[in-house]
Amino acid sequence: MERHEYDVVVIGAGGAGLRAAIEARQQGKRTAIVCKSLFGKAHTVMAEGGAAAAMGNVNPDDNWMVHFRDTMRGGKFLNNWRMAELHAKEAPDRVWELEAWGALFDRTRDGKISQRNFGGHEYPRLAHVGDRTGLELIRTLQQRVVALQQEDYELHGDYEAYIKVFAECTVTRLLKDGDAISGAFGYWRETGKFILFDTPTVVLATGGIGKSYVVTSNSWEYTGDGHALALLAGANLINMEFIQFHPTGMVWPPSVRGILVTESVRGDGGVLRNSLGERFMFNYVPDVFKDKYATTEEEGDRWYTDQANNRRPPELLPRDEVARAINAEVKAGRGSPQGGVFLDVSSRLPATEIIKRLPSMHHQFKELADVDITKEPMQVGPTCHYIMGGVEVDADTGAASVPGLFAAGEVSGGMHGSNRLGGNSLSDLLVFGRRAGAGAAAYVDGLARRPVVSGVEEAMAEALAPLERASGENPYEVHHELQRTMNELVGIIRKSGEISEALDVVEKLKERAKNTASTGGKIYNPGWHLAIDLRNMLLVSECVAKAALLREESRGGHTRDDYPVMSADWRRKLLVCSAPADGSEVTVVEQEQPGMRADLLTLFDRGELAKYLTGEELAEYDAALA
Numbered sequence: 001m002e003r004h005e006y007d008v009v010v011i012g013a014g015g016a017g018l019r020a021a022i023e024a025r026q027q028g029k030r031t032a033i034v035c036k037s038l039f040g041k042a043h044t045v046m047a048e049g050g051a052a053a054a055m056g057n058v059n060p061d062d063n064w065m066v067h068f069r070d071t072m073r074g075g076k077f078l079n080n081w082r083m084a085e086l087h088a089k090e091a092p093d094r095v096w097e098l099e100a101w102g103a104l105f106d107r108t109r110d111g112k113i114s115q116r117n118f119g120g121h122e123y124p125r126l127a128h129v130g131d132r133t134g135l136e137l138i139r140t141l142q143q144r145v146v147a148l149q150q151e152d153y154e155l156h157g158d159y160e161a162y163i164k165v166f167a168e169c170t171v172t173r174l175l176k177d178g179d180a181i182s183g184a185f186g187y188w189r190e191t192g193k194f195i196l197f198d199t200p201t202v203v204l205a206t207g208g209i210g211k212s213y214v215v216t217s218n219s220w221e222y223t224g225d226g227h228a229l230a231l232l233a234g235a236n237l238i239n240m241e242f243i244q245f246h247p248t249g250m251v252w253p254p255s256v257r258g259i260l261v262t263e264s265v266r267g268d269g270g271v272l273r274n275s276l277g278e279r280f281m282f283n284y285v286p287d288v289f290k291d292k293y294a295t296t297e298e299e300g301d302r303w304y305t306d307q308a309n310n311r312r313p314p315e316l317l318p319r320d321e322v323a324r325a326i327n328a329e330v331k332a333g334r335g336s337p338q339g340g341v342f343l344d345v346s347s348r349l350p351a352t353e354i355i356k357r358l359p360s361m362h363h364q365f366k367e368l369a370d371v372d373i374t375k376e377p378m379q380v381g382p383t384c385h386y387i388m389g390g391v392e393v394d395a396d397t398g399a400a401s402v403p404g405l406f407a408a409g410e411v412s413g414g415m416h417g418s419n420r421l422g423g424n425s426l427s428d429l430l431v432f433g434r435r436a437g438a439g440a441a442a443y444v445d446g447l448a449r450r451p452v453v454s455g456v457e458e459a460m461a462e463a464l465a466p467l468e469r470a471s472g473e474n475p476y477e478v479h480h481e482l483q484r485t486m487n488e489l490v491g492i493i494r495k496s497g498e499i500s501e502a503l504d505v506v507e508k509l510k511e512r513a514k515n516t517a518s519t520g521g522k523i524y525n526p527g528w529h530l531a532i533d534l535r536n537m538l539l540v541s542e543c544v545a546k547a548a549l550l551r552e553e554s555r556g557g558h559t560r561d562d563y564p565v566m567s568a569d570w571r572r573k574l575l576v577c578s579a580p581a582d583g584s585e586v587t588v589v590e591q592e593q594p595g596m597r598a599d600l601l602t603l604f605d606r607g608e609l610a611k612y613l614t615g616e617e618l619a620e621y622d623a624a625l626a
């Protein structure tokens with residue numbers, strides 16, 4: 001078996017992983033980047049709309065405090081407020097840093113980085129490159145990795161002396177020495193050969209969990225690996241009940257159902273209509289947002305050209321609100337022919353402008369659905385897009401509770417509370433990727449001795465098990481049943497009975513998954529890879545369902561039909577998942593969210609806080625003002 005020694009092993013080569021690796025290498029650490037897909041193929045590359053950062057380029061009134069407020073509102077105040085603060089303060093520097101490393105953002109007329117509108121953001125805030133922002137972000141970060149490798153060649157005669165990429169390599173277990181991380185075990189996807197990383201630190205940057213659902217914008221590798229690796233290593237996951245169903249995924253044809261239709265379509269003027277032609281979002285503005293959104297179509301339309309004197313249209317409410325509204329319209333029989341609603345930009349912008357601003361969307365609909373979005377509306381519906389829940393980390397360093405384990409990006413939890421604002425993920429990756437890389441480097445510096453690898457035999461036996469069974473369950477069937485169950489029973493609208501039913505199914509599927517058999521040997525065998533990934537998807541689904549059953553309220557990305565409103569009793573409660581190393585059972589316990597620092601509380605007006613906070617928290621606010 002191949003064996004490599006590193007100071008820092010970053011699992012994941014999306015925005016969070018690359019930014020973490022760059023930081024660790026810049027701090028002099030020997031760093032490995034491991035990714036199960038091709039280098040350059042990560043969710044980050046698919047990001048369309050942009051990275052949210054309060055640079056104030058388009059509206060000078062924007063600043064970190066407005067961004068912080070928007071983020072907390074979007075997350076319904078369940079966010080880790082320290083993370084939201086760091087994110088809002090540091091995002092502009094991370095975007096400018098990207099520019100210094102060669103990123104070519106779209107510009108304003110006076111040559112600054114252009115910023116676009118997005119749901120829940122008070123001002124135009126998303127730095128973007130057309131609707132292909134993620135591609136430019138990844139290109140730039142990869143270019144930075146190559147630049148560092150060239151420096152290393154000059155100094156050490158070896159491009160890979162300090163930073164090396166292991167692509168198409170899947171990590172299946174984290175290894176420990178006592179309580180602390182000592183390594184990571186995995187296999188090469190192409191040959192099936194095993195690989196061992198001897199390392200005192202692991203930064204998890206593995207992205208999301210969407211492949212537990214049938215209808216999702218996520219691609220094949222988002223099987224919740226990092227979430228499960230952390231859980232099995234003894235770390236906690238928080239906020240797992242909060243899943244973002246993006247309001248606009250493609251609904252037709254069935255082969256592309258779930259593929260994302262960027263929010264930029266609405267940010268640039270697109271409107272949602274039902275089968276009666278009504279702009280139904282005006283009927284779905286919740287009380288907490290009533291004073292911030294237009295009440296007439298005329299006012300909403302004026303906002304695109306005069307934001308100072310008009311309120312934004314309700315199509316730009318946070319995603320959870322828009323997704324629920326679409327769901328309700330379809331349920332009420334006012335949906336489009338293929339089971340979604342209409343998203344129309346064709347009657348709102350000239351064709352040339354649509355092609356200029358939304359080139360990928362134009363191409364996507366033409367190629368995949370034979371729809372010309374400059375001439376006719378799209379049909380769209382909710383799709384499982386993003387998980388707000390993830391590894392519980394220290395806000396400043398990205399450290400998980402297991403010594404030597406760090407997490408950043410979508411796999412970490414807390415930053416976005418119960419619902420993420422669009423654009424806040426790309427900036428999250430940059431801010432917390434950098435912090436986790438620095439956190440890991442500092443941890444290595446503080447180590448008295450290097451931990452010793454153990455548990456390799458067990459990890460190997462676990463990985464080989466599906467190949468060694470002569471016959472057994474088909475991993476594809478188990479996967480399909482899991483996806484259907486999660487979609488139908490723990491989806492956008494949830495009920496106690498249905499969630500319990502889902503948990504029974506997950507329990508049975510866990511037993512079946514222990515008996516999966518994959519024929520065909522170790523060389524590029526996707527059936528075997530799926531059999532290994534099932535453990536992760538099942539564990540993550542158990543966390544989501546158990547937390548969803550416990551949280552008896554509706555908040556952000558968790559909507560309970562039987563508890564349809566936000567409840568003061570749940571205001572400060574976080575649900576924390578843990579599991580033993582064999583993953584036999586997930587335990588979920590309540591934990592109190594730490595109270596917000598007084599100077600941050602005073603950024604909000606009291607009337608607004610009263611809509612969200614407990615009496616105790618309001619008393620703190622009053623004391624801070626006194």
Ligand code: FAD
Pocket residue numbers: 011012013014015016017034035036037038041042043044045046047048049050051052133134169170171172205206207208217218219221225226260385386408409410411422423424425426427429
């Ligand atoms: P990813 O970019 O998802 O990368 C994960 C990495 O981990 C990959 O390299 C993968 O191969 C690797 N990996 C996973 N498991 C393993 C394993 N077991 N072993 C080894 N490697 C592993 N957000 C925004 O802010 N703005 C947008 O405009 C936007 N648009 C989006 C559009 C789409 C279509 C999608 C799907 C998401 C969008 N998002 C957007 C969300 C955002 O792109 C993601 O949340 C973000 O890119 C996640 O980045 P990450 O670095 O955490 O992980």
